[in-house]
């Protein structure tokens with residue numbers, strides 16, 4: 400029996416998708432078996448997801464961006480801006496790697512990751528996946544649910560979706576692992592669309608994490 404996959408989770412907010420992962424591990428039967436959570440890391444100390452992790456006995460850390468912005472004055476677009484972001488990412492990579500995870504799941508982590516994070520993890524053989532509230536090749540970046548809603552109201556779309564994808568430098572363009580369409584027909588408010596999307600997310604994040612964790616365990620076993 401190969402050893403469990405070790406999973407680190409990055410969050411920024413409520414952590415309902417983190418909770419879905421935790422529930423999947425503890426459900427009967429578990430839908431995310433043979434895995435351990437090494438740490439939950441947030442860029443925001445106020446993230447309720449940190450409390451969810453603590454309640455589940457998972458170690459937590461907070462790494463805020465503010466000290467980095469202070470250390471590198473940040474006239475927008477200056478080389479210093481990239482330095483603040485890159486210095487942050489280098490420290491985030493070290494924090495993640497200290498636990499030697501096999502997989503990192505971005506579960507509502509609201510920072511664009513640079514090569515200073517991606518390269519050390521790739522070198523260490525750590526896979527990174529992300530939950531994104533849009534289909535591959537459709538909307539990218541932050542605020543996709545709101546943008547899909549605006550286009551629905553303008554009659555420009557009747558469908559959106561959710562995907563779990565590999566994280567690469569190009570934001571939300573990494574290869575999809577799994578994705579599901581969300582029909583917007585009949586939605587009467589942004590809140591109703593968010594509810595539909597979150598319901599799909601909570602299942603899809605488990606499906607995506609399970610697929611990659613199984614692959615990781617097979618490779619560990621080899």
Ligand SMILES: Nc1nc2c(c(=O)[nH]1)N[C@@H](CN(C=O)c1ccc(C(=O)N[C@@H](CCC(=O)O)C(=O)O)cc1)CN2
Nearest residue numbers: 508509510511512529531540541566567568569570571
């Ligand atoms: N290099 C990559 N980094 C990240 C990816 C990715 O695919 N490649 N996925 C994101 C998650 N994400 C969408 O799924 C996302 C999150 C945040 C942003 C963004 O513009 N963030 C701003 C800050 C916003 C804020 O502070 O509220 C920023 O970083 O300047 C875009 C996409 C995780 N990272």
Ligand SMILES: NCC(=O)N[C@@H]1O[C@H](COP(=O)([O-])[O-])[C@@H](O)[C@H]1O
Nearest residue numbers: 412413414415416417507532540541
């Ligand atoms: N571009 C990334 C992005 O928009 N992610 C979104 O953040 C939310 C996190 O919710 P949670 O903190 O309750 O899991 C989720 O809706 C997720 O799709």
